[in-house]
Amino acid sequence: MLFPFLVSAQGFKLPKSQKFQKVKFQLINNLIIVPLEVNGVALTFVLDSGVSKPILFNLTDKDSVPINNVSEVTIRGLGDGEPMKALSSKGNTFKLGKAKNYNQDLYVVLDKGINFSTSLGIPVHGILGYDLFRDFVVEVNYQANNIKLYDPSRYNPSDKAKSKSQTLPMSIEKRKAYVEGKVLMNNAEDVPVKLLVDTGSSDALWLFHAPEKGLDIPEKHYEDYLGRGLSGDIFGKRTKVNGIKIGNFELKDAKAAFPYRESFGFIKNFGDRNGSVGGEILKRFNIIFDYSRNQVTFKKNGYFKTPFQYNLAGIELQHNGLRYIAESLADANGVVRNDDASFGNVQILLENKTRLSLVPEIIVSSIRAGSPAEEAGLREGDVILAVNGKRIYKYKLQEVLKMLNDKEGKRIKVLIERYNKDLLFSFVLKKVF
CATH class of the missing domain: 2.40.70.10 (Acid Proteases)
Known part of the structure; x- marks a missing residue:
């Protein structure tokens, strides 16, 4: 992505007494999702070595983030769309663990169409890249889901050298x-x-x-x-x-x-x-990025021999708001269960026999021409209800995608809702090459 160049004295730093900072992350769809505080507000960002300046997006009426020293700019990233208006902001405080930057430049994109949360299945508010890699030696342990941030001046590469x-x-x-x-x-x-x-x-x-x-x-x-x-x-x-x-x-x-x-x-x-x-x-790989020395260290990990994942079904999914699902609290004999198990944040009990839970709705966001799913009759906009008999409200978005792309030759049965009707489709996953 190309952005105007902002010049200001800034930088992430650790407390002087701390040799390094360890931060846990979520690995979702091969992306590193880190917890980041922006001006005291807890958010989640993608750690993106391909971006030069942090970008904040996907703000809703539930997010209240104070932004400092704002002016309007135009930016453009990957994709076939047009350049977009954004806000350029200076003098912000970023905190990742105990690593802090009290004078961070930031871009704010107000376009509601820029929302990676729907395809990742969790809230994501922005992307952070070069500024963090510039200020630290960054060790990414993909297998243990953590990163370590080292002060470059106190880091000895030979300490990490392994056979x-x-x-x-x-x-x-x-x-x-x-x-x-x-x-x-x-x-x-x-x-x-x-x-x-x-x-x-x-x-x-x-x-x-x-x-x-x-x-x-x-x-x-x-x-x-x-x-x-x-x-x-x-x-x-x-x-x-x-x-x-x-x-x-x-x-x-x-x-x-x-x-x-x-x-x-x-x-x-x-x-x-x-x-x-x-x-x-x-x-x-577990990777050590050392921008200060212009070097990177690779060490293969347990994912090294994992087969590459292809979209065998040919459909993409995304969250599309919320929907209510009904759960019977009675067993086969009509006895009401006494448990608190549920799958939504909002529940309504009906006569103590039925519980309505508010859960994320998952829809088909796009479909590949000639794919097994398209040939079976699935369409963009279909609401996914179940895969191979499993009600998908019990699963995360990435888990549902995995069900749909399990392995070559497997028959997939998908229950969907279309125009208030439930329809069942069946197809066999085929090798793409």
Whole structure:
């Protein structure tokens, strides 16, 4: 993303007595979700190494966040939409654990269409990137779901050197980090690539179409929704390559995508950048980002051999407000259960026999043409009620997506609501390549 350059003295710091700060995070859809206080208000942000300045969005009437020293600017991010109006704010206080920045610049996007919470299943209020990576050595343990922040001046890289880890050069250009690697294309050719390290992308590998550089789209591919950027949806060609090499590490049969050029319309020239490496690859390592020394350390973890995940069903889901569901409190013999188990924050008891609970509604947000779900008759806007007999209000959004994409050859039965009618659809998950 491109933003106006703000110049001010600022920086995150730890208490002098503290060697490092450990912060737990949630790993949702390959994204790092951290708790962050903004001017004393507890919020949640995506830790995004692909963004230069923090951005606050998805504010509702329930959020009350004081913002300092405001002026209006225009910003643009990934996606095929238009630039948007935003507020530029200076002099804010950010707190992550005991790490604090008392003079943080911030952008505030007021467009209600910018909302990643609906697709992640939890409230997300913004993204934080370069400023944190600049001020600390950041150790990301994807397997233990925590990050450690070290003061660069007190950090000794040799203390973290391990036999199965590898430290590689990392270039910092326009406040973004890049590593070099090789992509093993399907013609068996190893193509050198320079990749943006993007923890804010849930995808695996994005490549820019450049046949003259050996980066041509493989014959086996399909058009797919790749994600949501600040400026709109991103589409491209989904495929896979024989592998990707980063240092001495090699991932075979790697999931890849070639995003359409329109999604990067504001970038006139990619220079020597060939794409991005995102969370579905990065999570296979525990990583130490050391911007101060222009280096990054990779150590493979328990996710390393996990198969790449494809959308076998061909549908995307998102939250769409709330709905009431009815739960009988009586067992098969008519005896009323005496328990407090429920699945919503609001409950209404009817004659002590039926409980109405307010739960998130999950709908089909998009569907891929020619996919098993589309051929079975599912449509965008359908409300998901159950998957293979399991009522989905008991599950998180990402868990429902996993049910729908379990494994090749599995039959999926989906109960949906459409125009106040319940309909049952059935389809078999097929291999995409």
